[in-house]
Amino acid sequence: MKLLRAELLKIWTTSTWWVFGIVTLVLWALTTGINWLTASATLDVDTTGMDAETAEQVRVAGEAVNVATNLYTSGQFFGVLMVMLLTAILSTSEYFHQTATTTFLLTPRRETVVLAKLGAGVVFGLLFWVITTVLNLIVTPLILSSLDVGAQLGEGAVWRAILLNGLAYGIWAILGVGAGILIRSQLAATITLSLIYVIGFLGAAIIFQLIGDRFGDWFQNLQVLIPGLASQLMVSGTELPGNPPRWVGAAVLIVYALVAGIVGTIITKKRDIT
Amino acid sequence: MTARSGEIVVSHLTKQYKQLRAVDDLSFTVQPGRVTGFLGPNGAGKTTTLRMMLGLVTPSSGNALFGGVAYKDLDEPIKHVGALLEASGAHKGRTGRNHLRVIATAAGLPASAADEALARVGLTPAAKRKFKGYSLGMKQRLGIAAALLGNPQVLILDEPANGLDPEGIRWMRDLLKALAVQGRTVLVSSHLLAEMQQLADDVVIIAAGKLIRQGPVGEVLGSMGGGAVVRVRTPRPADLAAALTAATGHVTTLPDEALSVTGLDPARIGHIAFTSGIELHELTGEKADLEQVFLQLTAGKADIR
Numbered sequence: 001m002k003l004l005r006a007e008l009l010k011i012w013t014t015s016t017w018w019v020f021g022i023v024t025l026v027l028w029a030l031t032t033g034i035n036w037l038t039a040s041a042t043l044d045v046d047t048t049g050m051d052a053e054t055a056e057q058v059r060v061a062g063e064a065v066n067v068a069t070n071l072y073t074s075g076q077f078f079g080v081l082m083v084m085l086l087t088a089i090l091s092t093s094e095y096f097h098q099t100a101t102t103t104f105l106l107t108p109r110r111e112t113v114v115l116a117k118l119g120a121g122v123v124f125g126l127l128f129w130v131i132t133t134v135l136n137l138i139v140t141p142l143i144l145s146s147l148d149v150g151a152q153l154g155e156g157a158v159w160r161a162i163l164l165n166g167l168a169y170g171i172w173a174i175l176g177v178g179a180g181i182l183i184r185s186q187l188a189a190t191i192t193l194s195l196i197y198v199i200g201f202l203g204a205a206i207i208f209q210l211i212g213d214r215f216g217d218w219f220q221n222l223q224v225l226i227p228g229l230a231s232q233l234m235v236s237g238t239e240l241p242g243n244p245p246r247w248v249g250a251a252v253l254i255v256y257a258l259v260a261g262i263v264g265t266i267i268t269k270k271r272d273i274t
Numbered sequence: 275m276t277a278r279s280g281e282i283v284v285s286h287l288t289k290q291y292k293q294l295r296a297v298d299d300l301s302f303t304v305q306p307g308r309v310t311g312f313l314g315p316n317g318a319g320k321t322t323t324l325r326m327m328l329g330l331v332t333p334s335s336g337n338a339l340f341g342g343v344a345y346k347d348l349d350e351p352i353k354h355v356g357a358l359l360e361a362s363g364a365h366k367g368r369t370g371r372n373h374l375r376v377i378a379t380a381a382g383l384p385a386s387a388a389d390e391a392l393a394r395v396g397l398t399p400a401a402k403r404k405f406k407g408y409s410l411g412m413k414q415r416l417g418i419a420a421a422l423l424g425n426p427q428v429l430i431l432d433e434p435a436n437g438l439d440p441e442g443i444r445w446m447r448d449l450l451k452a453l454a455v456q457g458r459t460v461l462v463s464s465h466l467l468a469e470m471q472q473l474a475d476d477v478v479i480i481a482a483g484k485l486i487r488q489g490p491v492g493e494v495l496g497s498m499g500g501g502a503v504v505r506v507r508t509p510r511p512a513d514l515a516a517a518l519t520a521a522t523g524h525v526t527t528l529p530d531e532a533l534s535v536t537g538l539d540p541a542r543i544g545h546i547a548f549t550s551g552i553e554l555h556e557l558t559g560e561k562a563d564l565e566q567v568f569l570q571l572t573a574g575k576a577d578i579r
């Protein structure tokens with residue numbers, strides 16, 4: 001507990017957290033704006049589709065839930081990236097600023113230091129989640145009502161997506177701590193993680209789009225192994241046809257986080273601090 | 275576990291890097307109530323030894339015990355051992371006070387401990403300034419404050435005088451002496467012999483990772499020719515070197531043709547030159563640099579590494 005408090009104090013006493021916080025808010029506003037446009041487009045198409053009857057109306061209702069979950073979890077794509085970078089810096093800055101010596105003098109049992117960092121990382125991940133979620137809960141009903149759709153807050157799927165979104169933020173925080181240990185250089189870690197996240201996400205999406213069909217459904221389902229796609233899957237509203245179930249997305253991310261955490265701990269224990 | 279005393283016992287400590295044996299079967303003891311100088315030329319293995327003692331670098335073999343307990347096994351180690359090592363920095367964007375508060379929090383000490391430690395090293399006026407704005411001397415003081423935070427029985431400092439001005443060095447010397455007088459164990463490394471002559475009660479001297487000598491400072495320095503180095507320039511270096519060597523001086527020729535002499539003081543050298551009728555262009559008593567003394571001690575025994 002003492003160590004967790006110390007790690008949190010480390011974050012509070014530098015400017016990193018609020019810089020990342022502001023960047024996250026700006027990106028959240030952008031994403032939400034884009035989601036708004038997408039939502040109105042999606043809903044427009046559906047409501048103007050007059051050709052069908054009851055079946056179609058059910059589909060539209062389902063669509064509204066999905067549109068709503070997308071809006072209520074808005075900001076996740078960049079939010080978890082920022083959380084990952086922030087928690088990676090939690091590890092890399094110990095070497096960058098040469099505070100690792102002091103840290104491990106204080107706590108020679110290094111695995112507890114890693115645990116404290118994971119804990120502090122999760123606290124911050126959840127903080128970012130709480131803030132973006134509160135903003136989404138304020139803004140989304142306004143957007144939906146401007147599109148003549150109800151707030152959808154009675155829907156279980158919406159709340160489940162919001163909670164799973166929190167899980168995603170927590171897991172990405174753990175991934176960040178682990179990645180920061182693996183890539184010791186601050187600059188290298190920041191650049192590598194951002195590139196892998198964004199390019200990996202887009203690249204994978206494109207590749208699966210282009211060649212996925214040739215191999216069939218089982219290959220399409222491998223998409224979930226890409227961390228960014230996995231966390232998106234977690235927050236999809238209802239089961240989408242042709243996609244693996246949501247829990248698979250969570251399981252994939254948890255496995256990544258466990259591997260990052262365990263490998264990070266082992267490396268930290270073995271490394272000479274010079 | 276808690277340490278039973280302030281004694282430090284280092285036994286057969288060895289660190290083998292890929293090609294280099296940085297520390298080689300090194301054993302020595304450090305007593306409470308005294309300042310012990312840990313001396314050796316650059317690259318001798320001082321830093322590696324201290325880091326192994328503190329559990330930061332894993333030894334290839336051997337161990338170091340603080341009152342019978344390894345550092346890693348101490349409960350709340352900074353309350354027994356305080357350390358200031360090279361390359362132990364603070365976050366550039368964090369204030370000095372917050373740096374100490376992080377340490378205090380991790381050690382379960384109240385935030386007021388941070389302010390007391392700052393006052394102790396005279397940094398209170400700079401408490402709310404960021405670390406990146408600190409001078410080298412202020413950074414060293416902050417490091418000392420961190421080392422003293424837990425009110426430890428044992429203090430370990432790696433080249434603490436590096437980058438300090440003469441005023442700062444005197445301050446450090448007085449502080450370390452006062453801490454030893456209080457009965458604490460003080461182990462301080464340096465590559466400068468002169469610095470240690472005024473500070474240390476005992477010395478441990480290493481070269482190339484091996485123990486050269488250990489004991490009270492007077493005894494050890496006496497056996498090393500007093501440690502002082504005199505620089506002499508003359509148009510007839512060969513003749514003077516022969517005369518000085520005959521008078522039990524130890525002479526080496528420096529790259530600029532000057533002679534570097536140990537074992538004789540400037541007055542004696544001047545007298546020898548006078549009686550031999552040799553003209554002198556320069557006669558300077560230099561600060562004893564352990565590295566020079568070492569070069570001379572080990573001259574002829576080359577290949578120490």
Ligand SMILES: Nc1ncnc2c1ncn2[C@@H]1O[C@H](COP(=O)(O)OP(=O)(O)O)[C@@H](O)[C@H]1O
Pocket residue numbers: 274291292294296314315316317318319320321322323
């Ligand atoms: N991580 C390392 N890998 C390889 N060699 C090292 C490492 N750290 C130190 N050394 C070498 O070990 C020797 C002792 O270094 P050090 O303990 O820093 O000496 P000192 O502090 O006495 O100047 C030096 O030759 C140095 O180059």
Ligand SMILES: [Mg+2]
Pocket residue numbers: 320321322360432433
């Ligand atoms: Mg050194």
